[in-house]
Amino acid sequence: IEDLSRRDFTINAMAYNVENGLFDPFGGKEDLEKRLIKTVGNAEERFEEDYLRILRAVRFSTEYKFSIEENTFKAGRKYAHNIINVSEERIREEFFKILLSDTPSNGIIILEKMGILNIILKELVDTIGFDQKNPNHEKELYEHILCVLDNVEPILNLRLAALFHDIGKVHTQVLDKEGIGHYYNHDKIGAKMAEDILKRFKVPNELIRKTTILILEHMNHHNEFSEKGLKRLIRRVGEDEIFNLFSLQKADIKCSNKSASIDHIIGREKKVKYILENKEVININQLNINGNDLIEMGFKEGKIIGETLNHLLDRVMEEPELNKKEILKDLAREYCKLC
Missing domain, CATH: 1.10.8 (Helicase, Ruva Protein; domain 3)
Structure with missing residues (x-):
């Protein structure tokens, strides 16, 4: 029982052997049935032992679609500021697992409510409540970003690009004389911000490159492409990332305006598939x-x-x-x- 008492959450504090069956001194089975994330014993004490456990609670809640027990949530919010004392590498691992869950926006929202997001990703907090002031965007910026995040495939650089693709808008809004917002070069500024964030998270350079190229190119869905232009796009983005770009663009469009069409992106996908399948020259x-x-x-x-x-x-x-x-x-x- 001493070993189990040092575990983080009740659902991780059970043991089993053939002779005695399930040993469950902290009610983990009941919490599993209730779909509840609850610390073993005193929540504040468990989090003081390792502040990363606060982030793990959010990750488990997101991955398994469990709720966080009230006292556990309160203690997590109380000690959230101590996350700053945890290494970036350990934070990154938990955060990336949240991003790769079925509905990552749920985890992002919990992180924000707990006060963790403001510590590990202040750049995203700045988008909360940001009015895009544009008739082509039905959602405020933070809601739009979370929608895009949920609507792309669980591929790490693609999810990261979805999370960061519009963070540059906060710094580029220009209102015309009709009061409509425009965001010139927000793709370039957002890509640079994403690069700085990912360097802070100490990720490999290749992941930075694969993330930022999607952000830099995500606005080209407005462009008209000849066949030669499409081949140049494949060269810039890479054969391994071109369909991730289309996925990001489709999600971006769908999460901007319900009536907007993605037919041109679907058509572009078909043309690129034809080019690649027929091994047409692009390099x-x-x-x-x-x-x-x-x-x-x-x-x-x-x-x-x-x-x-x-x-x-x-x-x-x-x-x-x-x-x-x-x-x-x-x-x-x-x-x-x-x-």
Whole structure:
């Protein structure tokens, strides 16, 4: 019983063996049936032993769709300010598990009510109650962000991009003479804010890159793309992230205005799938010519090699049938006359 008494929550303080069956000195089975997160013994004492347990209570509540028992919640709110003494790495692990749950917004809301969000993610708190002052947005900013968060797949960088995609709006609102809000460059500012937050959380650089590229590109759903433009988009975002971008855009649109259409994004997805399935050229390494071939043709080593290959890539992205070595050599010679 001494070992069980040091556990965090009653649902984690049960034991079982074949001879004696279930040993449940703190009522964990009953709390499981009630779907309740409750500390073992005195809640304040349990949290003082490890303040990360407050965040774990929120995580369990979010993951299992349990309620937090009243005294446990009150103690968590009382000691929430001590989360600052927990390492960023430990906070990050619990927070990311919340983000990957079925309905992460539930966890974010509890974090805010407990006073934890203001400590670990002040940038998001700043969006609460923020009126977007735009007829294309039916929700205030915080509600919109949580809606988008819940409506993308549970992929870490995608959920992070959903959480941060509009945090730059707080710092970019400009009202026109009709009082309508505009948010120029909020994608760029939001991406930089996300980068700073993720560096604070000490995450790998690759996760930062995969998150920020989605934020930087999320507003391009307003753009018209030619086939060549779509191929360039795939190059910028990456084949492994392009469909995550479309998922973010669809959720963003649906959570902005119920009557808004996502048909153009669905159409774009189909075109990109066709491009990738047919292995159409989108990168220099897919050309049937390379730098060594150009040097053998008499090109001097240097930046002209890269410039020529990029020119050939542009031509092939427009006309895939040009991707034959002899044709590319002719095109390279023609281009070099202009060098």
